Amino acid sequence: MGEIKKLETAKLMKKVMADHFYEIDAACKSGDPKVAWCTSVGPAELLRAMGFVVYFPENHAAILGASRAANDCIPAANAIGYSPEICSYLTADIGAYLKGFTPLAKIYDGIESIPKPDVLVYNTNQCRDVKDWFEWYSREWQVPCYGIESFVNVGEVTKDHVDSIAGQMKQLAAKITAATGNRLDEDKLKETVRLSRRCSDLWREVLEMAAHIPSPLTFFDGTIHMGPAVVMRGTQVAVDYYETLLKELQSWVDQGIAAVEGERHRIYWEGMPIWGKLRENAKLFLDLKTCVVASTYCNSWVFSAFDPDDPWNSMARAYTELFIVRDDDYKEEYYKRMLEIFKFDGIIFHDAKTCPNNSNCRYGLPQRFSQETGIPFITIDGDLNDLRCYSEEQAITKIEAFIEQLDG
């Protein structure tokens, strides 16, 4: 049985993530700079350009999942009226707060709690749950909460979409200034958008390293290495991180090092990771000599529209172009583009019980894609954080049987 190979850059990851959390903790304790919470595909560039340090609760919720603390926390949120059927990031995070728990305190000496924000800023491009999540904290702490109400099921992104979202972003900046006193620095906005674009381009290059056969990277590696693209985009730190990672991956490709020794099959993962089973699933595919080479999830932090010369419109476009906002025709074409790049043999759709917007197997899309391309698929039932929704034995059998099917 093989061992999961670790990139050296993973050590750097530990440092940059620690720096990130200590920076926010220090700001929270001193009151300077002010702290903004932001949804993971929310307007982080705007907040940085307004002088905030930015905290992403979805990242915290994923840590709760990956450390398997989520299932101890979710029931506390269920008990105050947040259903087990809704986003288990929300229920895990609010539940953890209600229990006075954060894994950050276990990981980072000196951090006692999640940072209390000066403002909460969401974008509903992912779902309504992020708004409900932030509004709960807004009521709890009496902190202002503002957001962008995005479009859903978008086909082609039009000027009307962009105008609407850019307009909302400008109004948002004005509201934040009125509430916190922090003002927008237009030059800093351009610079932040430039850095976000650079981060995004590098992240895409990192992910596309998996187009090599054999691939030096798995989806499971990607879910770890995407951290800086989520929580530090718009900073030089994230850019430096991905330049380092890219170099190491290129050296693996040059040396013919495979993430999965003896790679026999290549799989595309559609949907959320099962955070509490990341390692087990990575090992399962490793033993099956199958590399999960790409995923919609990791690709979600590729924002190719960012343009420092047109920050407002390009931010509006970038945050509306996202896969999750788009209609099924777009999604099907997207998979075809991914198939061309990554040359996968099959797709696994993760039907995440509490995340309908990231579960793209509920309206016949897998069947349509499979009929058009001949690429077989399976669906596994699970969840991002709530392991009560995941039957591990059943999932293992499905995955093993799928690989047997690919074996012919």
Add this chain to the structure above:
Amino acid sequence: MSCFAGIDIGSTTAKAIIIDPEQRIVGHSIRRSGYDFAAAAERVLNEALAEAGIARREVARVVSTGYGRRNVEFADKQRTEILCHARGVNFYYPEPVTVVDIGGQDNKVIHLGPSGERLGFTMNRKCAAGTGAFIEEIAYRLELPLEKLNEMAEKASGEVKIGSFCTVFSCTEILGMARRGVPVDNIIKGVFRSVVKRVAEMDALDGKVVMTGGVVDHNPIVARMLSEQLGRKVEVPPAPQSIGALGAALLAREL
């Protein structure tokens, strides 16, 4: 003589099949799986060996399958029940078929191509409604012996409609019917109808449909009811409960 064994450790029952080099079934056994899967595997293998009248050393290779496949320490290979059911059905039906397997806790629909190759499969979601466990639970709640259910459904003058998706709520619904004096035969037929509906909604049941698993083995009425629903005859191979074990034995021979 070199024989080959297939051991299928399901969530409810353990099955063993021994075949000779000419693929003839020479021994078989079925027992409850219990909690000790390794012991269940030993037991069904020994019983199948006794029926075949051969010694353990005459078994050249063993393939295990099913929920407890990893607990069969003496197996040379483990294979999923999807592959083993596909292989077992292809033995009797060497043509494109859709396999519908109703097991103890899993239902499967497997699409096979002309050479028995798997074109795709679906398993039930994380829910046991419509599986053997569902039927067992209802029999337990109504205090009815499992072996009488088929006969009762055959005698039914009508059938009830069960509305719930959930086994527990279905039981509540059924107990309510029993309290209202609905004939129990009609309730049991309704239970089987609900099983048939659940498998029919899992996937498209195209072409020739072959049913396997313990539920159809003990309750042939289920295959007839699915035939009615689909409007065409549903096939059932010999010993449908042991098809996975047969497939495993055939795969052991081909290793």
